[in-house]
Amino acid sequence: MTVLAYPLATRRDTKRLAGQLARVLAGGDLVVLDGPLGSGKTFLTRALCRALGLGQAIPVTSPTFTLLHELETVPRVAHADLYRLRDAVDVRALGLDAQRDEGRLLVVEWGSPYVTVLGGDALIVELVMEPARAARIHATGNRSGSVLAELAAASGVG
Numbered sequence: 001m002t003v004l005a006y007p008l009a010t011r012r013d014t015k016r017l018a019g020q021l022a023r024v025l026a027g028g029d030l031v032v033l034d035g036p037l038g039s040g041k042t043f044l045t046r047a048l049c050r051a052l053g054l055g056q057a058i059p060v061t062s063p064t065f066t067l068l069h070e071l072e073t074v075p076r077v078a079h080a081d082l083y084r085l086r087d088a089v090d091v092r093a094l095g096l097d098a099q100r101d102e103g104r105l106l107v108v109e110w111g112s113p114y115v116t117v118l119g120g121d122a123l124i125v126e127l128v129m130e131p132a133r134a135a136r137i138h139a140t141g142n143r144s145g146s147v148l149a150e151l152a153a154a155s156g157v158g
């Protein structure tokens with residue numbers, strides 16, 4: 001399995017990674033963000049949305065209680081946070097896979113237990129804080145695999 005590793009020592013590093021992701025992702029893709037509290041899942045989502053044209057005045061916050069935020073990016077981002085959900089049945093009831101069918105880029109914090117319910121073929125971004133902040137990125141399907149390959153080529157990581 002290919003895993004790309006990006007050191008994220010500074011917020012600027014995370015913004016740069018978001019910019020690279022913005023260039024290779026498309027509507028209908030699934031990005032799952034994993035990692036402990038405060039590891040930067042929402043920060044990376046915010047930076048990705050800015051890179052996809054969201055105005056600075058529009059806040060991007062964790063949809064921890066509302067579960068889903070829709071953002072007027074290009075392509076449009078659907079941002080979910082499944083931290084509070086217990087199991088796949090709850091997640092299925094949200095119908096998030098339909099967001100992808102409608103052409104939105106689906107970004108899901110705490111989504112890795114639910115990749116199948118989210119429609120599969122995910123780019124998994126694991127954010128770690130120890131021993132230092134970093135992202136480890138892998139793919140679970142064909143489309144996400146080619147996104148990963150494009151990301152590796154664009155960023156010189158691999």
Ligand SMILES: Nc1ncnc2c1ncn2[C@@H]1O[C@H](COP(=O)(O)OP(=O)(O)OP(=O)(O)O)[C@@H](O)[C@H]1O
Pocket residue numbers: 008009010011012013014035036037038039040041042043044062109133
């Ligand atoms: N290199 C970095 N990359 C991203 N965030 C960083 C970095 N350095 C410091 N931070 C800070 O870490 C915090 C990350 O918080 P954020 O809300 O994005 O985490 P989260 O993973 O979404 O947490 P939660 O699980 O609670 O949703 C922010 O306050 C951000 O400013």
Ligand SMILES: [Mg+2]
Pocket residue numbers: 041042043062081109
């Ligand atoms: Mg968050």
